[in-house]
Amino acid sequence: MQNAPTVKLPLECGDCPIRHNAVCARCNNEELISLDKIKYYRSFQAGQTIIWSGDEMDFVASVVSGIATLSQTMEDGRTQMVGLMLPSDFVGRPGRSIAPYDVVAVNDMLMCCFRRKPFEELMIKTPHVGQRLLEMTLDELDAAREWMLVLGRKTAREKIASLLMILGRRNAALNMTVAKSSMEFDLPLTREAMADYLGLTLETVSRQISALKRDGVIELQGKRHVSVPDFNRLIDESGDDADGGLLT
Amino acid sequence: MQNAPTVKLPLECGDCPIRHNAVCARCNNEELISLDKIKYYRSFQAGQTIIWSGDEMDFVASVVSGIATLSQTMEDGRTQMVGLMLPSDFVGRPGRSIAPYDVVAVNDMLMCCFRRKPFEELMIKTPHVGQRLLEMTLDELDAAREWMLVLGRKTAREKIASLLMILGRRNAALNMTVAKSSMEFDLPLTREAMADYLGLTLETVSRQISALKRDGVIELQGKRHVSVPDFNRLIDESGDDADGGLLT
DNA sequence: TCACACCCTTGATCTAGGTCAATGCCAATT
DNA sequence: AATTGGCATTGACCTAGATCAAGGGTGTGA
Structure with a gap:
């Protein structure tokens, strides 16, 4: 153990x-x-x-x-x-x-x-x-x-960023690659499923994703493929501590 | 097991x-x-x-x-x-x-x-x-x-009712008594701590407690002692299924 | 190729709950 | 009995996100 x-x-x-x-x-x-x-x-x-x-x-x-x-x-x-x-x-x-x-x-x-x-x-x-x-x-x-903490205290934008971080990290882990500063991955969930995860409506999810795109935090290829030019930028948006979680 | x-x-x-x-x-x-x-x-x-x-x-x-x-x-x-x-x-x-x-x-x-x-x-x-x-x-x-579910989807009133249910049930369990239709117990938490638990502000907590009192769902002795004349009423307010949880 | 079903985006408006501010209550201290 | 400090309540106002509504892609099956 x-x-x-x-x-x-x-x-x-x-x-x-x-x-x-x-x-x-x-x-x-x-x-x-x-x-x-x-x-x-x-x-x-x-x-x-x-x-x-x-x-x-x-x-x-x-x-x-x-x-x-x-x-x-x-x-x-x-x-x-x-x-x-x-x-x-x-x-x-x-x-x-x-x-x-x-x-x-x-x-x-x-x-x-x-x-x-x-x-x-x-x-x-x-x-x-x-x-x-x-x-x-x-x-x-x-x-x-x-x-x-995400559900109770974060804003819609922070919630979306938090979800993208998790999806990005888990994607990297599944591919046995190290999470690096830029990455891209598919969104497995519909906007509605994301909303259900985040305690939002699907419209708010859509608007905030558009906003993150407009602000250059993410890029979209189609509606379901995301690339993150600078992962640290995403972390900032999520409101999390920089160290990235409580592991060990 | x-x-x-x-x-x-x-x-x-x-x-x-x-x-x-x-x-x-x-x-x-x-x-x-x-x-x-x-x-x-x-x-x-x-x-x-x-x-x-x-x-x-x-x-x-x-x-x-x-x-x-x-x-x-x-x-x-x-x-x-x-x-x-x-x-x-x-x-x-x-x-x-x-x-x-x-x-x-x-x-x-x-x-x-x-x-x-x-x-x-x-x-x-x-x-x-x-x-x-x-x-x-x-x-x-x-x-x-x-x-x-409480944090992501419930209204402020439902959140307060959910918290009161939990406190009431745990209080009953600690006293080795069966949860019955009417009960009373002390609130161990300040309004601010309740707010932190529920993802609300302390003002909203205060207002909703006042509202539940006004509507006869609860009674207050002082600020920290609650009595619940009809526990089922509280369950209704919480938005939970009537059966009261997922045990066994 | 049309039509239907999904999913997604965007705009206009509404509202629950947040924010800011004043006041009240009460217990402890002097 | 006055003062201080920690909670709690209440009111007035504001805003993030919900709600309502319209339209835009894209894929699939007839």
């Missing part, structure tokens, strides 16, 4: 995130084999709802490829996205059978699933899996709390 | 939350003894900052009595509370030495502390502690995500 990396790792040995090298280094073969026995793969189409809030959920899973969103919706239709699930993220929760939010595939996805009961038994038998899950959960908690 | 309660337990056997009955039932004596060897107690005064964001943190701890807040502050002073720590909550994180937020004592507090390194070693030796910590972290993650 001491030297475990706190950033999300891309896939390493095989295609299942549970086997990330942070765990593998400590796992013996028996554990890997027992994991293999209870897992299976499922794919989902873009736009498909993977799990409905309130539904019985008999599996836990990790994202192999594609992007999903977690969101909560009030009776009157207001919705708030509470998480973005990217490859290597873990969906579901041992010890609870009812899903607390909707999980929706943004693009085509492949998930590595484990039936919940055997997975729970496995966690008791092989503590390393639980330890890795604890690390990941703590990271998600930190991310959720950082997002609370 | 299967039957572990998902609500936070009040203190049970002794005064350290790590020994909550959910864990105790599965622990053998050896584990309890080894915990005792590395723990110590610290008290803090009301208003005292327990941990500064960015500081080195060589211990983890759990709240024995009193209330603390977790908060993040931007350079220009805007602050957002990201958590309320009540008795039995766990502060700090194994595997990370730098504190990501300020922890401030709201009233006089007693904390049960563990030096971080020995605690991490203990977690490896005795998986039950890690499993309990995972449960607690997952609960906190759910709470953080529910709060994201």
Whole structure:
């Protein structure tokens, strides 16, 4: 646990995130084999709802490829996205059978699933899996709390900049490249999905993106491809501390 | 793990939350003894900052009595509370030495502390502690995500009602009483702290509390004692689903 | 090639909540 | 009993972002 990396790792040995090298280094073969026995793969189409809030959920899973969103919706239709699930993220929760939010595939996805009961038994038998899950959960908690600052206190422009920073960083991490001063990436989300993530309306999202473009902070190729000539400029706009987060 | 309660337990056997009955039932004596060897107690005064964001943190701890807040502050002073720590909550994180937020004592507090390194070693030796910590972290993650909906999508009035619901419920839980249709409790927070929790200004908090009083949803004795004649009315005002949360 | 469905942008207007400022309350101190 | 200081309330006004509305690309299927 001491030297475990706190950033999300891309896939390493095989295609299942549970086997990330942070765990593998400590796992013996028996554990890997027992994991293999209870897992299976499922794919989902873009736009498909993977799990409905309130539904019985008999599996836990990790994202192999594609992007999903977690969101909560009030009776009157207001919705708030509470998480973005990217490859290597873990969906579901041992010890609870009812899903607390909707999980929706943004693009085509492949998930590595484990039936919940055997997975729970496995966690008791092989503590390393639980330890890795604890690390990941703590990271998600930190991310959720950082997002609370975004939602509660930032202006619309800062919110957009914060989202672009996250998307840029995660894109860089997925490509195993270092985040550098200039970068470009695709926006996986519609303006409406961004609005739901940021607690804004889609019109405000659109206006602020236009404003950032007008001010030269970003450039757009089409509507869904962004390039950031100077990443530090974006950081300034986001209102974050320069050091870029609370890792380690 | 299967039957572990998902609500936070009040203190049970002794005064350290790590020994909550959910864990105790599965622990053998050896584990309890080894915990005792590395723990110590610290008290803090009301208003005292327990941990500064960015500081080195060589211990983890759990709240024995009193209330603390977790908060993040931007350079220009805007602050957002990201958590309320009540008795039995766990502060700090194994595997990370730098504190990501300020922890401030709201009233006089007693904390049960563990030096971080020995605690991490203990977690490896005795998986039950890690499993309990995972449960607690997952609960906190759910709470953080529910709060994201509050921050991102609720109106000021709904935000206040949501906060009062949480305070009322936690108060009922601490007193080991069942949440019933009418209840009363003290507000532990100033109007400003409530504003920081809710992403509002203190004036708006004050106005909305006055409005809820005017409309008969709550009554005030002094400025810090609330009684709620009909808890369901408060739930309606909060915009939440009637069933009252996502537990189990 | 037309038409329909999506997604996105932009403008005009409205409003919830922020900002600024005055005042009130009460407990502690002198 | 006067003073000080920390909270809290209330009013008047302002503004960021919501709401309402119109139109513009682009892709897909008939």
